[in-house]
Amino acid sequence: MLVYEYLPNRSLDLFIFDTPEKRVLLEWKKRLLIVQGIVQGLLYLHKHSRLHIIHRDLKASNILLDHNMNPKISDFGIAKIFISNDTEDNTNTVVGTYGYMAPEYAYEGLFSSKSDVFSFGVLLLEIISGKRNSIIRQNGCSLNLLGYAWHLWKEGKWIDLVDTSLVIENCTSELSKCINIALLCVQENAADRPTMWDVSTMISTEGASLPEPKQPAYYNGRVAKSLDVGLELHSINEVTITAQEGR
Template sequence: MKSSHYLVHIKDQHLKKRKSISVDKKKAIVVTSVVVMLALIISLVCWLVMKKARRDAGFNNQASDEEKLELPIFDMITIAVATNQFSHTNKIGEGGFGSVYKGQLSSGKDIAVKRLSMSSKQGVDEFKNEVILIAKLQHRNLVRLLGCCIHGEERMLVYEYMPNGSLDSFIFGVEKKSKSFTWSTRLNIIVGIARGVLYLHQDSRLRIIHRDLKASNVLLDSEMNPKISDFGLARAFGHDQSSTKIERVVGTYGYMSPEYAIDGLFSMKSDVFSFGVIILEIMSGKRNRMFHHSDHDLNLLGHAWNLWTEGRVSELLDPMMEGSFPMSKVLRCIQVGLLCVQKCPEDRPTMSSVFLMLVSDNAILPQPKQPGFYTERSSIITHDQSLLKSSPSINEVTMTCLAAR
C-alpha cells in the first residue's frame, strides 16, 4: 500500500516536472522571439539611418569602395561668410542646377559656389554625378573642383573662380565690345576646348561624355584660357563602350546632336557635334538657337552650310573680330566646325582628329556633308520654340519638331 502510494507520488512529481519544463520552454521561445524581433528592428533602424546619412552626403548609394572620394568639405558658416550670406550682389549665374555665387575665403582666395536649388530633384542627381566625376579629373582646360558643402538639405559645390566669366558673354554679350576678342584669342579658346574634350574622351582615367557642352558651360580664366564646367549631365563609359541609349533626353536646344535629340542615342560623337556648334558660334558671333536671317529661315548651321556650298563662307565671320587674321586659317577653322556638325555620327571626326586639324596645317580636311537639323523652321516650329526661350539652360526634351533654334 505504501509502495503504491509512493509510486503515485513519484508520478505526480514527474508530471509537475514535465509541466515546468514545458512552461520554461515556452518562456524561452517567447523571450528568444522578442530578442530576435528587437534585433531586427534595431538593424532596420541602423540601416535606414546609414542610408539617410549616405544620401545626405550627396554620393551615390551604390558607389564602390573605389569611388569613395577624399574631397575637402567646407562648413556652411565659411561659405555663407565668403558669399556675403549669398547676397544678390554676389550672384554671378543661374541654371537648371541652381544659382552660382562669387565668394572669397579668409585666405583671400576667390571661389565660385554652385548652390543646389532645394526644389530641384534633378539637381540632387546632378550634384552626386558632378562630385563623383569631376573630383577624379585633372586638366588645365577643365574647371577645378575645390570641395563641397553639405548642411542639412543644402548642397553646394565650390570651384575655382573664373574672372572672365563664361564664353557666351564674350561671343554674344557686351563683354566682347569692352575687351579684345581677336582671332588669336578665339582660336586659343577653340583649341583649349578641343584639348579638354579630348582629355575627357581619351586621356582621362574614365571615358567621359559631357552631354551638355555649350558656350555658357565654358569658363574663361584671367588670361582667357577656356575651362569646361558643369558635369551634372556627364556620363562615364568603359573604354570598350562607345555609345548608349537612354529614355530621358536632357540637354540644351541648339547644341544637341540629331541622334541624341531624336532617339536618345549619345556617344562621343554627340560631344563632337556640340563642339562644332561652339566653333561656328565663336567664328560668327551668332547664337545657333536664336539665329535669324532676312533671306531665309535657317538656323546658324544651315546658314553656314549654304555659305559653304556657295563659296561665300567668309561672310559668316563676326564683323567685330579684331586685328588682322590669315583668311586661309579662319576658313579652315570654319570647315572643322562644319565637319563636326555633320548629320550622321559616323561622318563626324573623332576629337583626336579634330584637335590635329586645328593645330596642324598639314592635316588633310575632307569636304563636309550636310549638317544635322538642316531644315527651315515652319511657323509652327518657330512658335513652339519661342515659348521655350525663357526655359532653363538644361531642358528635358520630348522633340516632335526637329529643328534646332
C-alpha cells in the same frame, strides 16, 4: 559640395554674345586659343581620362575663362561616365540644350562621344560668327546658324560668316579651316563626324587637306517635329532642358 576655381572672366557666352564692345576684346588669336583649349579638354574627357566621359551639355555658357582667358569646361551635372571602352548608350530621357544636341540624341536618345563633337561644332561656329545658333533670316530664307554657315560655305562666301568685330588680315586660312572643321563636326550622320582626336590633329596641322563636309543636321532649323514637345531649335540656348519621350 562643389568647389570651383575662381574664374574672373566668367563664361565665354558673355564675351561672344553680350555686346560688340565685349566681342572686340576677343581677337581671333584669343578665340583660336580658346578653341584649342576646348579641344584639348574634350580630348582628355574622351580619350585620356581614366574614366571615359561624355559631357552632353557643351555650350558657350559652360566654358569658363580664367584671368588669362584659358577655357575650362564646366557643369558636369548631366555628364555620362563610362568605365569600359564602350562609349555609346541610349536613354529615354533627353537632357541638354536645344541648339547643341546631336540629331541622334534628340531623336532617338542615342549618345556617344560624337554627340559632344556635334556640340563642339555648333560652339565653334558661334565663336567664329559671334552669333547664337538661332534663326537667321536672309533674302527671305530662315535658317539656323548651321544652315546659314553651310549656305555660305557652298557659295564660297564663308567670309560673310565671320564676326564683323574681328580683324581678319593674315588669318583667313585659319578661319576657313575652322569653319570647315565645324561643318564636319555638325554633319547629320554621327559616323561622318571626326573624333576629337581628329579635330585636334586638323586644327594643329598647318596646310592640312580637309574633307569636304556634308549638309549639316537641322538644316531647316527645327527639331520639334521629332521631339514632340513644342520646342524649336531656335531657342536662345540659355537654359538646359530635360524632355522625356516614350520609345
